[in-house]
Amino acid sequence: MIRYEKYHGTGNDFVIVDANADVPDWSAFATAYCDRETGVGADDPDRETGADGVLVLDLDAAPTAPEVEMRLYQPDGGTAAMCGNGARCVARWVADRTGTEEVIIHTPAGTRRAEVHGDEVAVEMGVPSFDSADIPLNRDRPLVExxxxxxxxxxxxxxxxxxxxxxxxxxxxxxxxxxxxxxxxxxxxxxxxxxxxxxxxxxxxxxxxxxxxxxxxxxxxxxxxxxxxxxxxxxxxxxxxxxxxxxxxxxxxxxxxxxPAVLRGPVTREFEGELSPTPTQP
Known part of the structure; x- marks a missing residue:
């Protein structure tokens, strides 16, 4: 069994697992435990069942601010380069372990800095782009209205x-x-x-x-x-x-x-527990 924790940012909820956990297939893991009927928390009627994603985190206690590598696996088994509320949950998870107020988060979309002040977490989100190549779009010009x-x-x-x-x-x-x-x-x-x-x-x-x-x-x-x-x-x-x-x-x-844009809002730690690294598909 492996340990997990459940966090949410304004209702956007995530199962958080250490990257060192021995999980053979993270996509299958996410698909099983994010399911809203049979996923994580289904055994407790007082808990929200399932999740919007699984955050796999590799924490490095750097000498300045803690640094963490973040991977997000979604309910369909795919991945996303960035998730704002996910990154805020990551920062709170790191702060709960280290007592820090500043966290550096490495994502596939780039490095983001976060600040944690109690239940409030703010994270840099990069500069929004309307460029067709950045999005991307099947056209050479922006798509606006x-x-x-x-x-x-x-x-x-x-x-x-x-x-x-x-x-x-x-x-x-x-x-x-x-x-x-x-x-x-x-x-x-x-x-x-x-x-x-x-x-x-x-x-x-x-x-x-x-x-x-x-x-x-x-x-x-x-x-x-x-x-x-x-x-x-x-x-x-x-x-x-x-x-x-x-x-x-x-x-x-x-x-x-x-x-960069900055996203700020509350983060809540919901519960923790243990999960099988090889879930049985419903």
């Missing part, structure tokens, strides 16, 4: 590809029905996360259909940054600090004129 599968879409990358769609009220959208056509649209050769966002008095509401999860999640950190950056791009806000509210809670996104 153009029709894709019947929706007006703005596309960008915040470490992973995102399609942002602004609507009057996110509660009026059937996300599970509407998002897949955009997620698999020909213009996105690697697919895209699909965000529906609505302007509010305090910022923006957000609902996200996540690539790899293949369903709606309670929060998406890279999506929150995408919503804030897209809103700035099309003129819905000129603020550097933007409040974005997915169903799981409130996040703050800082989009400076220069430099």
């Amino acid at each position: 153009e029709q894709v599968e019947g929706w007006e879409v703005t596309a960008l990358t915040t470490g992973v590809p995102h399609a942002v769609i602004f609507v009057d009220d996110v509660s009026d959208v059937d996300v599970e029905a509407a998002a897949p056509a955009v997620r698999h649209a020909d213009v996105f050769p690697e697919g895209a996360n699909v965000n529906f966002a609505a302007e509010t008095a305090s910022g923006f509401d957000q609902r996200t259909f996540e690539r790899g999860v293949e369903g709606e999640t309670d929060a998406c950190g890279t999506g929150a940054v995408a919503v804030a950056a897209a809103a700035r791009r099309i003129g819905l806000t000129d603020d550097e600090s933007v409040s974005v509210s997915p169903p799981g809670g409130d996040l703050t996104v800082l989009i400076p004129r220069k430099g």
Whole structure:
């Protein structure tokens, strides 16, 4: 058996396992334990079953700030280069072990710095890009407020590809029905996360259909940054600090004129336990 811990950032929940664990197939491990009916926590009615991903972490207690290598395996068995709420959970996991307030996180999308202040964690998210090659898109020019599968879409990358769609009220959208056509649209050769966002008095509401999860999640950190950056791009806000509210809670996104975006919000440690490294598939 191997040890694990469960954390969530505004409802975006992850199973966290040390990279030294003897797991022969991380993709199969993630598919089994992220399942929302039979996955981790299914044996306890008071716990949320399954997860939005498995974070595999290799911690190095460096002499300055602790450094950790982060790999994310998604429920479909694939991987993602970056996950904002996942990175915030990683920083809190490291802080819980080392007492540090600063963590350096190495991801496939680049190195990110995080600051931990109690339950609040802020992480650098890189500079959002609307460049077609960065996203990537099957075209040579940006995609900003153009029709894709019947929706007006703005596309960008915040470490992973995102399609942002602004609507009057996110509660009026059937996300599970509407998002897949955009997620698999020909213009996105690697697919895209699909965000529906609505302007509010305090910022923006957000609902996200996540690539790899293949369903709606309670929060998406890279999506929150995408919503804030897209809103700035099309003129819905000129603020550097933007409040974005997915169903799981409130996040703050800082989009400076220069430099990386920063995602801030709460992180909660849920529970811990032991799992078989070779799960039986349901």
